[in-house]
Amino acid sequence: MSTHFENINPMGISLVPSKQKAVIEHLMQFYLYDFTEFLDIDVSNLGSFAPYPGLDEYWVKRETRFPYLMTYLGKPAGFALVDRMDDRTEADFYLSEFFVMKKYRRCGLGSWASHQLFDRLSGRWKVTQVSTNKPAQAFWRKTIGAYTNYQYEERVDSERGNPSQYFTSK
Known part of the structure; x- marks a missing residue:
């Protein structure tokens, strides 16, 4: 007797309702911890990172801010924060933050x-990485390349040296 369980995708992504905002706030601590490898940020005397600036806007400005939770087998595994750009000359959407917990990386x-996000929010995208975060740069070049069949443009910010990929989603 054959079962269809092998076809079930263990991965999920969904907009986070305000009543579950704390999940993103908690995951943000791990994200900021990971970033200590690339940026000079420290915890407070209480041992936690400062709240992410403007995080509440993702539940107040729902027409321009999109907080997504990634899950794996139903458990929180990461998040993405997407902004609709105020000035649309550069792009329609900006991937502000993107985080996958180490346990769920490379699966x-x-x-x-990211492909789900690009499909759900079709338009022109900008994805930026910190200049010192070489693993993120490699991930996004590969991921966006696969999504666009390598039809994207990369520009480096002349002041900070941060690379950004520009492309149009389907």
Whole structure:
């Protein structure tokens, strides 16, 4: 007797309702911890990072801010914060933050989730990485390349040296 369970995707991504905002706030601590490898940020005397600036706007400005939670087998595994750009001359959407917990990296969740985001919010995208975060740069070049068949443009910010990829989603 054959079952159809092998076809069930263990990955999920969905907009986070305000009543679940704390999940993103908690995951943000791990994200900021990971960033200590690339940026000079410290915890407070209480041992936690400062709240992410403007995080509440993702639940107040729902027409221009999109907080997504990634799950793996129903458990929180990461998040994405997407902004609709105020000035649309550069792009329609900006991927402000993107985080996958280390446990769930290299299983395809990040690529799958980013492709889901690009499909759900069709338009012109800008994705930026910190200049010192070489693993993120490699991930986004590969992921956006696969999504666009390598039809994207990369520009480097002359002041900070941060690379950004520009492309149009389907």
